[in-house]
Amino acid sequence: MKITYKDGVKYPVLVPNIKGMQGALAAKVSEIAVFGAASEAFTKKNINCTIDESIERFKAVIESAKENNIKVRGYVSCVMGCPYQGSIDPIVVDKVAQSLYQMGCYEISLGDTIGIGTPQLTKVLFDSINLPKDVLAAHFHNTYDRAISNLVVAFSHGISVADSSVAGIGGCPYAKGASGNVATEDVLYLCELLGVEHGVDFKMIMDTGSFISDVLKRDNLSTVTEEDLQALPQRKHEVQSLLIK
Numbered sequence: 001m002k003i004t005y006k007d008g009v010k011y012p013v014l015v016p017n018i019k020g021m022q023g024a025l026a027a028k029v030s031e032i033a034v035f036g037a038a039s040e041a042f043t044k045k046n047i048n049c050t051i052d053e054s055i056e057r058f059k060a061v062i063e064s065a066k067e068n069n070i071k072v073r074g075y076v077s078c079v080m081g082c083p084y085q086g087s088i089d090p091i092v093v094d095k096v097a098q099s100l101y102q103m104g105c106y107e108i109s110l111g112d113t114i115g116i117g118t119p120q121l122t123k124v125l126f127d128s129i130n131l132p133k134d135v136l137a138a139h140f141h142n143t144y145d146r147a148i149s150n151l152v153v154a155f156s157h158g159i160s161v162a163d164s165s166v167a168g169i170g171g172c173p174y175a176k177g178a179s180g181n182v183a184t185e186d187v188l189y190l191c192e193l194l195g196v197e198h199g200v201d202f203k204m205i206m207d208t209g210s211f212i213s214d215v216l217k218r219d220n221l222s223t224v225t226e227e228d229l230q231a232l233p234q235r236k237h238e239v240q241s242l243l244i245k
Contacts, residue, residue, distance in 0.1 A: 168221025
């Protein structure tokens with residue numbers, strides 16, 4: 001792989017099937033990700049099979065990963081809504097998440113792929129997943145500007161891992177209109193307000209988001225401004241005072 005590796009940084013790759021796993025082994029990766037969904041219609045569009053068939057495919061991939069000491073992270077898409085199927089039963093989400101965990105995924109990322117989730121749906125979702133909270137991650141797209149509110153609910157349920165994207169870059173070719181994952185800058189700002197340590201250079205991330213957006217000639221979907229950064233100490237104090245009360 002023609003990239004410069006940095007110590008302490010993971011470089012996982014998405015592996016949809018055993019053929020993809022062969023490519024991952026050739027590239028000498030140390031971590032992979034398998035991606036399923038809680039929607040039959042979306043699974044068919046995304047990886048051209050049913051949910052049960054996708055689980056069967058993952059078995060061979062995960063077994064190969066275990067044999068080669070490669071860590072596996074699992075993703076479940078459309079956990080709160082599907083562009084083709086509509087609402088999603090959290091029981092199905094739990095079933096898919098359980099399957100991935102039992103096969104050997106060390107962490108399961110629950111994805112609101114089209115960003116249709118609300119704080120109430122987020123609460124119902126995490127109340128319905130019968131797995132330890134320390135193996136779950138929140139993956140919220142920000143299509144309707146609700147990702148941060150949903151993330152607050154996830155954090156309150158003991159979730160400590162949040163997927164994000166610098167400047168909100170991303171989307172999904174099988175979910176027309178969906179924005180990218182919640183902006184890393186916005187998640188860091190939330191962490192700052194809540195007093196959550198993150199160890200990230202906030203200003204550098206903001207500069208990176210601006211740079212990438214300029215190069216790609218796209219809008220920067222982060223809502224954090226330089227003025228917000230300057231006002232952070234005072235806002236953090238105000239929020240912490242409210243939390244203490």
